[in-house]
Amino acid sequence: MGNPMLVRAESALFYATMALYLASMALYFTFFALKRERLGKLAGWALLAGFAAHTGALAVRGVCAGRLPLSNQYEFATSFAWGISLCALIFLWCFRFRALGAFITPVIFLVIGYAALQSREIRSLMPALQSNWLAVHVSTAIIAYGAFGVSFAVSAMYLLRERMEGSAIWREYVPEREKLDLISYRAVALGFLFLTFVIITGAIWAESAWGSYWSWDPKETWALITWFIYAIYLHLRVSRGWHGRAAAIFAAVGFVCVIFTYIGVNTLIPGIHSYA
Amino acid sequence: MRKVRRAARALFSMRAALAILLLLILACVAGSVIPQGEIAAYYESAYPGRAGWLILLLGLDDVFHCAWFAILTAFLCANLLGCNLLRFPALIRRTRTGFTPERCLSRWDGEAQVETAGAPDALFRRMGFGRVRALRDGEGRECRYAVRNRIGAWGAWLTHLGMLIVILGFALGQMFAVSYSVYGVPGQTKAVGDTGYELTIDDFEVGLRDDETVEQYTARLTLTDTRSGNRTSGEASVNHPLKRFGMKLYQNSTGWAADVRVWRGEELTQQAVLCAGEQLAVEDMEGLVLAFNAFYPDYATDASGAPYTASSRLNNPAYLYTLYYQGRVLGMNALPAGERITVEDCSIAFDAPRSYTLIQIKRDPFTWLAGVGGGVLLLALFVAFYLRTEELWAVRREDGSWAVAGRSAKGGALFQEKLKRLAKQTGRPKE
Numbered sequence: 224m225g226n227p228m229l230v231r232a233e234s235a236l237f238y239a240t241m242a243l244y245l246a247s248m249a250l251y252f253t254f255f256a257l258k259r260e261r262l263g264k265l266a267g268w269a270l271l272a273g274f275a276a277h278t279g280a281l282a283v284r285g286v287c288a289g290r291l292p293l294s295n296q297y298e299f300a301t302s303f304a305w306g307i308s309l310c311a312l313i314f315l316w317c318f319r320f321r322a323l324g325a326f327i328t329p330v331i332f333l334v335i336g337y338a339a340l341q342s343r344e345i346r347s348l349m350p351a352l353q354s355n356w357l358a359v360h361v362s363t364a365i366i367a368y369g370a371f372g373v374s375f376a377v378s379a380m381y382l383l384r385e386r387m388e389g390s391a392i393w394r395e396y397v398p399e400r401e402k403l404d405l406i407s408y409r410a411v412a413l414g415f416l417f418l419t420f421v422i423i424t425g426a427i428w429a430e431s432a433w434g435s436y437w438s439w440d441p442k443e444t445w446a447l448i449t450w451f452i453y454a455i456y457l458h459l460r461v462s463r464g465w466h467g468r469a470a471a472i473f474a475a476v477g478f479v480c481v482i483f484t485y486i487g488v489n490t491l492i493p494g495i496h497s498y499a
Numbered sequence: 500m501r502k503v504r505r506a507a508r509a510l511f512s513m514r515a516a517l518a519i520l521l522l523l524i525l526a527c528v529a530g531s532v533i534p535q536g537e538i539a540a541y542y543e544s545a546y547p548g549r550a551g552w553l554i555l556l557l558g559l560d561d562v563f564h565c566a567w568f569a570i571l572t573a574f575l576c577a578n579l580l581g582c583n584l585l586r587f588p589a590l591i592r593r594t595r596t597g598f599t600p601e602r603c604l605s606r607w608d609g610e611a612q613v614e615t616a617g618a619p620d621a622l623f624r625r626m627g628f629g630r631v632r633a634l635r636d637g638e639g640r641e642c643r644y645a646v647r648n649r650i651g652a653w654g655a656w657l658t659h660l661g662m663l664i665v666i667l668g669f670a671l672g673q674m675f676a677v678s679y680s681v682y683g684v685p686g687q688t689k690a691v692g693d694t695g696y697e698l699t700i701d702d703f704e705v706g707l708r709d710d711e712t713v714e715q716y717t718a719r720l721t722l723t724d725t726r727s728g729n730r731t732s733g734e735a736s737v738n739h740p741l742k743r744f745g746m747k748l749y750q751n752s753t754g755w756a757a758d759v760r761v762w763r764g765e766e767l768t769q770q771a772v773l774c775a776g777e778q779l780a781v782e783d784m785e786g787l788v789l790a791f792n793a794f795y796p797d798y799a800t801d802a803s804g805a806p807y808t809a810s811s812r813l814n815n816p817a818y819l820y821t822l823y824y825q826g827r828v829l830g831m832n833a834l835p836a837g838e839r840i841t842v843e844d845c846s847i848a849f850d851a852p853r854s855y856t857l858i859q860i861k862r863d864p865f866t867w868l869a870g871v872g873g874g875v876l877l878l879a880l881f882v883a884f885y886l887r888t889e890e891l892w893a894v895r896r897e898d899g900s901w902a903v904a905g906r907s908a909k910g911g912a913l914f915q916e917k918l919k920r921l922a923k924q925t926g927r928p929k930e
């Protein structure tokens with residue numbers, strides 16, 4: 224299915240995206256290791272170019288399939304990587320700290336690498352998947368997961384910052400822990416708000432497709448587990464004696480749950496969502 | 500009394516909340532990893548040693564409907580409610596009288612601070628404060644004060660309220676929702692459980708795309724209230740349930756059905772519509788049961804002889820059946836269309852294969868409540884995260900420069916940074 228020229232264009236854009244993300248990651252690493260500001264700047268541009276190519280690839284696929292490209296493992300994986308890129312760019316721009324790039328690009332690259340391993344065949348949608356609510360549900364999931372990806376990277380920096388107190392590079396390029404904690408919190412807040420929206424729109428879709436808005440399907444249950452983990456994170460931040468390190472650990476664990484909800488549940492636990 | 504109060508504090512504490520959330524997470528993990536709702540023998544054989552026994556003992560075979568899960572959820576609700584009740588008076592006080600210039604103007608230590616050479620009105624605007632009050636303090640100095648997003652203090656409180664409403668709506672739904680299913684082929688009318696309604700399947704259509712994948716399943720239905728005789732018709736398709744008489748009718752699934760005829764000699768003695776998966780007791784021959792196992796519209800067999808259907812078109816229809824007599828298997832075969840199964844002078848044939856539809860009929864009078872809860876939850880989270888309460892105040896010093904200070908709930912170092920950056924950008928920070 225799909226116009227062969229468009230299929231080829233999508234493929235070319237997809238590989239260009241991968242190459243640009245890889246270049247961005249390499250540049251961020253070198254910048255961070257050698258303290259070369261210019262390389263850091265270049266890495267940012269490579270990420271932006273990768274994001275533009277990625278947007279192009281998704282748009283072409285959308286045109287090819289005649290719908291939003293959000294319906295199978297490949298489409299969701301590549302959109303997931305797109306969401307992390309988008310959130311990474313937003314956070315890089317808002318908080319102006321380049322070192323974040325060195326931690327977030329590997330996550331983006333891993334997710335898009337996973338997408339590259341999936342079948343790219345465009346298939347028609349089964350009736351239950353033809354729903355506007357479902358389209359909203361999955362689009363918002365991309366933003367939520369993207370924001371959690373950023374919080375994972377920032378929390379990892381927080382946890383490493385403790386050990387790297389002596390390193391001049393860390394002192395120069397990575398903000399103090401208090402600020403890292405706040406940035407991670409902003410990312411989790413964005414992700415949590417969107418995840419709540421994802422769960423609610425998913426429930427609305429389930430109600431119209433299956434007749435029940437909550438049926439403890441494994442994917443639903445894991446989305447709820449992820450939501451609870453981030454709720455714990457939010458509470459740890461306001462509890463005396465627990466904020467900081469414990470909260471950062473929860474933010475990191477939360478992202479592992481996000482990945483499990485997305486990949487693990489489909490492959491390890493069967494359920495209504497197994498086709499997604 | 501003191502003990503009661505202490506117990507209440509402990510129960511409604513953040514620590515208790517975290518413990519409950521952790522336990523809920525464990526329950527959810529168990530409920531998603533262990534297959535739910537199987538028979539006891541399954542767990543005993545699938546899980547080695549005492550694991551199966553433990554699963555059954557702890558109710559992990561049906562976690563989400565077992566007593567301890569309900570108790571845990573009740574604890575969560577009590578905790579949410581208690582926490583909200585305990586904090587309510589303080590929140591009211593804070594919103595009413597917590598944000599005043601007097602409080603701020605006497606408070607400078609530990610707050611984010613900058614100095615500007617001239618009046619800081621532009622800085623106030625850039626920081627997002629629309630309404631700025633100009634006033635004088637006790638010493639007659641010129642001052643500015645602004646506050647924004649006072650509602651932000653209510654974010655967490657409203658989030659907890661939203662959560663409570665969702666759980667209440669869901670729990671009431673679990674208690675009072677009813678669900679029935681009716682399946683059949685066009686032309687059939689069946690009772691909808693004990694509701695007094697009857698459902699007629701007027702038509703059922705499987706819409707195919709050019710590549711033979713299914714685009715949509717559509718059923719035309721008539722619902723009749725047998726008590727009043729009122730009837731109403733409409734269409735239900737996947738993702739588009741039909742709403743009638745306070746019920747929702749869902750096009751849930753489909754399968755194959757066929758007419759089955761039984762003859763004694765040449766005399767037709769029995770006739771029925773059988774859906775794949777159903778059985779028919781042959782009336783004329785006691786103990787003889789026909790099971791219609793599956794239907795293949797385009798029957799073929801693979802290399803190992805296993806049957807499959809080559810396409811979804813009716814090119815070479817075949818009916819897979821099993822025949823039982825007195826509980827024992829008498830025969831099993833794939834019967835081509837037009838042929839008969841013969842047992843003594845009795846013969847049976849399948850005919851007119853067509854799709855049947857399974858319609859699910861649901862009534863949950865509390866879905867709206869869970870929906871309201873969800874809406875409150877979303878709005879509340881927005882309030883909690885994005886309407887951060889912030890205050891900014893300034894005093895004019897004797898030398899004409901201004902000292903500006905501010906505070907932001909949850910803004911911390913980032914707020915301070917923004918204040919410094921904008922003070923620089925608005926022009927005249929004091930040298």
Ligand code: HEM
Nearest residue numbers: 454457461511512513516575578579582655658662883884
């Ligand atoms: C699933 C259940 C719960 C959810 C989803 C939830 C959600 C939230 C959220 C989103 C916040 C705001 C955090 C922030 O602004 O950074 C919050 C704050 C808070 N929650 Fe919960 N919560 C839950 C259960 C509870 C329970 C049971 C308690 C009882 C002790 C509790 C106590 C608090 C407190 C004390 C705050 C801080 C309030 C503030 O900073 O103004 N939460 N909660």
